[in-house]
Amino acid sequence: MEHYLSLKDIDSLPNWVAEAKSLKANPLQYKSLGAAKTICLLFFNNSLRTRLSTQKAAMNLGMEVIVMNFGSEGWALEYGDGTVMDQGTSEHIKEAAQVVAQYCDIVAIRAFASLTDREKDEAEVVLNGFKKYAGIPVVNMESSVGHPLQSLADAITLSEQNTKAKPKVVLSWAPHPKALPHAVANSFVEMMHLQDADFVITHPEGYELSPEVTKGAKIEYDQEKALEGADFVYVKNWSNYKDYGKVLNQDPKWTMNAKKLGNAKFMHCLPVRRNIVVADEVLDSSQSLVIEQANNRTYAAQIVLKKLLEGLQSTATNDLNTEK
Ligand code: AN0
Ligand code: CP
Helix, strand or coil: CCCECCHHHCCCHHHHHHHHHHHHHCCCCCCCCCCCCEEEEEECCCCCHHHHHHHHHHHHCCCEEEEECHHHHCCCEECCCCCCCCCCCCEEHHHHHHHHHHHCCEEEEECCCCCCCHHHHHCCHHHHHHHHHHCCCEEECCCCCCCHHHHHHHHHHHHHHCCCCCCEEEEEECCCCCCCCCHHHHHHHHHHCCCCCEEEEECCCCCCCCHHHHCCCEECCCHHHHHCCCCEEEEECCCCCCCCCCCCCCCHHHCECHHHHCCCEEECCCCCCECCCECHHHHCCCCECHHHHHHHHHHHHHHHHHHHHHHHHHHHHHHHHHHC
């Protein structure tokens, strides 16, 4: 594996989940794998879990970690080809990516959707710019369209908690006062496509995610009906996709509560707004898996970094063999 940009980079999700669980049981078993290797974590947006769990994962593998809040402390980057840079941007991605790559062996990037220009967001200019110019493995720590470290952690949590051959899993939209990206929901749906489950998405009419992402998935606009007999309920807000980035609905009827949840387990990627997205009674109950989901972020990141480090090792060995 060259990069971890989306779930498509995983060759076998069940194998990765099994390996991640073994890392969780013994996190320091590959402590020497990352010796003398450095990872740069570049944040164009805020973070708690991603920042700390990815750093922890790298440390568990013996790596050195450099973290930079690029969004607030780096130069404003230009991505266009041939741009006359007489406006707000100070440095081109071509130089920035090559420079970063001189300081580290792997680069991980968080760059959220702008939610103003769908085409530009879907072009993933930040991630693809680093992929094109850095020449080292790139890890997606939530881009415009995906959050594959989150959904890998969610797959680990589901596998730990599930007791049925074919559980019912519901992705339920929730209200939110701010416009949020589609990345978490997109990657969750993509991950569920790889599971043997009865999977249903529920949201208000008009709040459809990208049809490319939800192709083949069941959509039920009646939340109550969707939640019937659910084993796992994954709650998440996203802003409107068609009327791109707009908040058109804040109906509190969609807030998750104990009655609607029934006996199901509650999941959310965090951070979560209490009593808007989900009622206190749910978050504070033993049915909530959110803290364990956050815990599994470490092992999701660790399996990804382990695969990338192994890839670097085999490239180095091949180089040595061809040198003789
Ligand atoms: C972000 C989102 O919805 O994509 C990050 C979630 C991991 N959430 C917020 O900005 C509140
Ligand atoms: N779930 C998640 O990615 O959290 P942070 O935004 O705090 O990193």
